Amino acid sequence: MKAGDILAFSQKTLRSHRSRTLLMLLAMAMGVAAVVVLTALGEGARRYITGEFASLGTNLLIVLPGRSETRGVAPGLFMGETPRNLTVGDARALERSSRVRRVAPVIIGSAHASWRQREREVPVLGSTSELLPLRHWKMKQGRFLPPDAAARASPVAVIGANVRRELFGARPAVGEWLRLGERRYRVIGILATEGRSIGLDVEDLVIIPVSSAQALFNTPSLFRILVEARTRDAILPVRNFILDTIQKRHQGEKDITVITQDAVLSTFDRIFQALTLTVAGIAAISLAVAGILIMNVMLVSVTQRMAEIGLLKALGASRRHITLLFLTEALILSFIGACAGLLVGEAGSWLIARAYPALQVTAPPWALLAAFAVALATGLLFGLLPARRAARMDPIAALSRQ
Amino acid sequence: MIRLREITRVYTVGEQAVHALDGISLHITAGEYVSIMGPSGSGKSTLLHILGLLDRPTRGRYFLDGEDILSLDEATQARTRREKIGFVFQFFHLIPRLTAAENIALPLMLAGVPATERKARVARLLEETALSDRARHRPDQLSGGQQQRVAIARAMVMSPSVLLADEPTGNLDRHSGEEIIHLLERLNASGLTLIVVTHDPTIGRRARRQIQMEDGRIIADNAKEPAS
Numbered sequence: 228m229k230a231g232d233i234l235a236f237s238q239k240t241l242r243s244h245r246s247r248t249l250l251m252l253l254a255m256a257m258g259v260a261a262v263v264v265l266t267a268l269g270e271g272a273r274r275y276i277t278g279e280f281a282s283l284g285t286n287l288l289i290v291l292p293g294r295s296e297t298r299g300v301a302p303g304l305f306m307g308e309t310p311r312n313l314t315v316g317d318a319r320a321l322e323r324s325s326r327v328r329r330v331a332p333v334i335i336g337s338a339h340a341s342w343r344q345r346e347r348e349v350p351v352l353g354s355t356s357e358l359l360p361l362r363h364w365k366m367k368q369g370r371f372l373p374p375d376a377a378a379r380a381s382p383v384a385v386i387g388a389n390v391r392r393e394l395f396g397a398r399p400a401v402g403e404w405l406r407l408g409e410r411r412y413r414v415i416g417i418l419a420t421e422g423r424s425i426g427l428d429v430e431d432l433v434i435i436p437v438s439s440a441q442a443l444f445n446t447p448s449l450f451r452i453l454v455e456a457r458t459r460d461a462i463l464p465v466r467n468f469i470l471d472t473i474q475k476r477h478q479g480e481k482d483i484t485v486i487t488q489d490a491v492l493s494t495f496d497r498i499f500q501a502l503t504l505t506v507a508g509i510a511a512i513s514l515a516v517a518g519i520l521i522m523n524v525m526l527v528s529v530t531q532r533m534a535e536i537g538l539l540k541a542l543g544a545s546r547r548h549i550t551l552l553f554l555t556e557a558l559i560l561s562f563i564g565a566c567a568g569l570l571v572g573e574a575g576s577w578l579i580a581r582a583y584p585a586l587q588v589t590a591p592p593w594a595l596l597a598a599f600a601v602a603l604a605t606g607l608l609f610g611l612l613p614a615r616r617a618a619r620m621d622p623i624a625a626l627s628r629q
Numbered sequence: 630m631i632r633l634r635e636i637t638r639v640y641t642v643g644e645q646a647v648h649a650l651d652g653i654s655l656h657i658t659a660g661e662y663v664s665i666m667g668p669s670g671s672g673k674s675t676l677l678h679i680l681g682l683l684d685r686p687t688r689g690r691y692f693l694d695g696e697d698i699l700s701l702d703e704a705t706q707a708r709t710r711r712e713k714i715g716f717v718f719q720f721f722h723l724i725p726r727l728t729a730a731e732n733i734a735l736p737l738m739l740a741g742v743p744a745t746e747r748k749a750r751v752a753r754l755l756e757e758t759a760l761s762d763r764a765r766h767r768p769d770q771l772s773g774g775q776q777q778r779v780a781i782a783r784a785m786v787m788s789p790s791v792l793l794a795d796e797p798t799g800n801l802d803r804h805s806g807e808e809i810i811h812l813l814e815r816l817n818a819s820g821l822t823l824i825v826v827t828h829d830p831t832i833g834r835r836a837r838r839q840i841q842m843e844d845g846r847i848i849a850d851n852a853k854e855p856a857s
């Protein structure tokens with residue numbers, strides 16, 4: 228029997244049982260569509276989360292004082308030497324690579340802030356003008372730190388939304404003099420960004436030039452140096468560059484740790500990949516249900532078509548022929564069902580993507596392929612039992628049923 | 630061409646063994662026209678099914694063109710059925726969703742004959758059975774006689790050497806029945822071995838060789854050429 232004839236015959240059979248065929252197609256399509264939509268959602272969530280992370284600063288490297296292996300134990304203490312501090316000079320030195328886009332030194336402390344009668348304890352962050360673009364922060368009003376913040380301890384401050392509200396209430400803050408400890412700083416800008424960054428709530432921050440912070444906290448040493456590489460590929464060379472440069476400046480001591488954002492990102496990536504696979508697996512159960520439906524309907528159809536099977540055998544059909552005919556029916560059903568399911572799933576993903584533009588809801592190609600393959604395999608698997616039952620049917624018993 | 634030796638077919642119904650066929654030996658030569666008659670339940674259909682390889686005897690041997698056919702595997706038997714044997718039933722057994730031409734083409738399709746050759750052969754048979762103008766009709770658009778002609782065309786489309794007909798007129802009016810018998814006899818005249826099961830004596834007596842069955846045995850056989 229020729230493949231084309233088998234296809235034509237099966238297709239004719241399916242068409243002559245329209246409602247039954249449509250029911251099976253629907254079940255299969257819904258199974259496939261469920262897989263597509265759910266993986267699209269999972270993928271969207273993954274992109275959203277990793278995207279959020281990336282927006283904290285892309286291609287970011289964080290330089291901390293002290294080696295990660297010795298932190299906490301600080302063996303230097305026993306040897307009579309303290310770990311060397313990071314300085315503004317170190318930060319400057321890190322700017323001297325074409326692969327580095329920007330560098331921001333960071334000092335963190337806490338101070339008593341007050342304006343007229345209002346006061347509160349605030350976290351104070353000392354940095355430079357580079358911090359704003361590096362962290363992708365936005366200004367709500369005024370401007371950020373001046374470009375010479377590293378060199379000149381100008382008495383200026385940029386404040387977060389909460390600080391502004393709690394200290395200044397409804398009154399304009401920009402241009403006012405804010406007191407931090409014993410010193411006064413003129414408010415030059417208000418941050419629009421809210422949310423957490425380096426473990427601090429941005430809306431609670433008061434940001435002053437790094438040299439002002441050194442004076443305020445009476446320390447030359449930095450808390451961190453944030454470095455942004457120009458490209459993703461540059462992260463590793465920049466890391467080596469940082470380690471080399473600081474080692475040279477610290478008399479050959481490897482006394483810093485460099486953390487890359489990549490490591491954090493890839494962890495999240497993996498978690499969400501696993502999550503997507505899980506929901507896809509759950510959706511695949513509906514595919515199995517569709518398969519079982521196909522099997523049941525086809526078993527009924529085998530019983531209903533006994534006379535036809537007996538006749539085909541009387542006309543010289545072998546068991547193989549009968550098996551092929553029934554399997555082909557199951558395969559056509561799952562193939563068309565899967566195609567319809569892909570279309571419906573893609574349409575569904577598109578609709579969700581329209582409704583929630585923040586989520587980039589698109590099913591990854593592997594999910595489409597997998598859903599398709601699983602649908603075909605399901606059809607084949609669950610078509611096998613009815614096909615074999617049909618093939619084994621005794622032609623006489625089958626024929627006399629009329 | 631057909632030789633049966635001590636064919637027995639036993640059905641076990643519950644505790645009881647029913648001997649549908651009880652030691653049938655039979656020799657039919659190529660081109661013969663044989664009618665098998667006998668009361669209902671005498672084993673006529675069972676015999677025809679065994680001849681057509683649709684059923685296996687409980688005991689006994691069957692030689693078709695000298696070949697011990699029952700010793701062959703399922704696929705080879707299916708192929709023999711397809712190529713050497715044509716079947717016609719009382720209830721036509723046409724596939725309702727297929728047209729007359731498509732029904733006739735079924736055995737060719739199973740045999741893997743290419744579509745163009747199929748078309749030519751089907752057209753020839755439609756003509757032989759006077760159905761050319763009904764080619765695209767479905768079974769429910771045809772009369773009983775026409776449906777049986779489609780069934781005969783389908784049985785003949787592979788040019789088999791033997792045609793087995795089980796009560797081919799049993800479901801037809803007198804006129805259509807005669808038409809069908811004339812068609813079968815015409816095919817026999819051009820060389821086909823024809824075996825017709827009937828309980829209608831006027832039809833049975835037309836055959837040159839008449840076999841009478843009762844209780845699974847052959848009780849009369851007017852073989853002109855004595856079986857060797």
Ligand SMILES: Nc1ncnc2c1ncn2[C@@H]1O[C@H](COP(=O)(O)OP(=O)(O)O)[C@@H](O)[C@H]1O
Binds near residue numbers: 648668670676
């Ligand atoms: N599948 C079966 N199971 C049990 N007995 C059967 C079966 N088929 C036929 N028989 C019995 O075998 C005998 C012969 O049947 P059959 O060949 O159909 O007779 P006929 O065609 O001459 O009317 C009958 O007694 C019938 O009851």
Ligand SMILES: [Mg+2]
Binds near residue numbers: 673
């Ligand atoms: Mg009978």
